[in-house]
Amino acid sequence: MSTRRAIDEIVTLRAVDGVHDLGGMHGFGAVPIETGEPLFHAPWEGRVWALLGAVMPATTIDRFRWTIEQMPPAEYLTSGYYARWLWAIERLANEQGLLTGSAEPAPIARPKPSSRPATARWQRGERVRVLNRVSAGHTRVPRYLRRHVGTVERAAFSWPPPAESAATGRYGNAEVVYTVAFAAADVFGPDHDHTLTADLGESDLEDSVT
């Protein structure tokens, strides 16, 4: 086995609507519930877990997630959790120059978990619509909620928008993130009686006039 291995560059499709966005999809079977599960199922999984620490100081969790989301769909669906991590760590190590040089990239500044935002555009009980923002980049708006109208439960916290953190590998200015509740009957049809919530940034929402 050689000590050098070329890591493919990411094909620059910059896909947003990837196969990772699984919420509400049909066709998957029973949940594989394991008893007496070990922390790692094989020694290499533990090493992948630990190697994430080599690339994370100089990038954002959003860029890590976005990189995983660039996996070709068939490969994503046939790879396990730590194999998907490995795919991303290989590419982040490559883009940070860690595979070919000894220079350590500078660690980035990270946001801290904040208390409730002091001011917010929407308050509890107000109705908001999820924007259908189909653009190049990264989003944390799941497909199954786009265009749907929900009710604000609370302005939960402030955090830098994930699209910017994924694109630049740096955290930008924070925005307010809202916990929004949706009736599953609206989203999946009248025979669903549960409530769904998601945490959505202010830039992913608009006033609903309904």
Added chain:
Amino acid sequence: MNLTPEERVEILERQLHDQGHVDPDTIDAHITAIEEATEDGTGPSTALGAKVVARAWNDPQFRARLLDDAVAAVAEYASQAVPLAVLADTEAVHHVIVCTLCSCYPSGLLGNPPAWYKSFEYRSRVVREPRAVLAEFGMELPEDMALHVHDSTAEQRYLVLPMRPAGTQGWSEERLAALVTRDSMVGTGWPLSH
């Protein structure tokens, strides 16, 4: 060149080591440390989460702080890198958590998620047919109990605070903590009854 993940991680680690970015001994130490902290509850783990839940059952002031500002309330157990919200179950509503887009989990308190939480089956189905998924975990919800499914789509993590089992009045926190299962803090199980 179809290498196995095991072969690829060996090559990646060697490349990073050659350039001075990782030390295999440090990697070994990290893995041993998380295994030990998970096992004995000194670090984020089911055991650590169970301590927090048991205390909330016994200490109304702590419970109030936990529901109001979980990051501050759990700071004495584990510091959190991201926001945390605690969802209290009642007779009227049961909460369950998921991350449909990846596998976000309250790892800062509970440690690494189980494989089923990260599975495509759980991620795709629990937002759409939660009662069917919960039935696979052996949970039957009363007809009149509302079900709230929380998709962890941003950096806020969720922890379910299950209802205290009946018949445990006067129990110590330590005795109560033994009733708290991992699944009961995710919403896919009830606490043990004894």
